[in-house]
Amino acid sequence: MKKTIKTILLAMLTIVCLSSVEIKAQNATKRKEIGEKYFGSFFNAKSPEIGGALVDKLVADDFVDYAPFFGNTPDKAGFKKTVASINAAFEEKYVVDKVIIEKDIYVAIWHSDAKHIGEFMGVPATNKEFRVTGITIYKIVNGKIKAHWEQFDVVTMMKALGMMKE
Numbered sequence: 211m212k213k214t215i216k217t218i219l220l221a222m223l224t225i226v227c228l229s230s231v232e233i234k235a236q237n238a239t240k241r242k243e244i245g246e247k248y249f250g251s252f253f254n255a256k257s258p259e260i261g262g263a264l265v266d267k268l269v270a271d272d273f274v275d276y277a278p279f280f281g282n283t284p285d286k287a288g289f290k291k292t293v294a295s296i297n298a299a300f301e302e303k304y305v306v307d308k309v310i311i312e313k314d315i316y317v318a319i320w321h322s323d324a325k326h327i328g329e330f331m332g333v334p335a336t337n338k339e340f341r342v343t344g345i346t347i348y349k350i351v352n353g354k355i356k357a358h359w360e361q362f363d364v365v366t367m368m369k370a371l372g373m374m375k376e
Contacts, residue, residue: 245306248355249318249346253304258294265290270354277360280331289358299330314356318346326371333371340370 248268255261265286275284280295282288296302303323310317321343326336344362348355368374 241309245309245318248348249306250304252293253296253302255297258297261293261297262290265293268355270356273356275358299328300324301327314349314351316348316350320344336371338370340366342366
């Protein structure tokens, strides 16, 4: 009887452990998919038009940008301009290194290897290559991005483009 109970308990423990491993694997896969869909897709689009279409698809109409770039408005239209200007000025390989999810807040820690191929903030293409790192935060509700916060290494980019002295 004791041996049967031990066997049953061991089997249950094994199932729980395997389920935990499977859930962790599913969560890792989900995080990677979210990283590629919501974070990488805008800046790996390779064209302003494709980037803009992704904004139309993934960003809510009542979106608020708490970190608008380059003088753009803090709304969906401004974010779409930001995505378009970055895709026109840079050839990027945007890589999401880690995604952290807490309820409806999604955080991406990322890096981007970029090449300056078009005019950006008055600076003509330099063909210089550089790496920037950053953190992007989205609030995602019902599959749509409702809010955006971001910090990235602007100094490295500005130095690479000759906008700041080394």
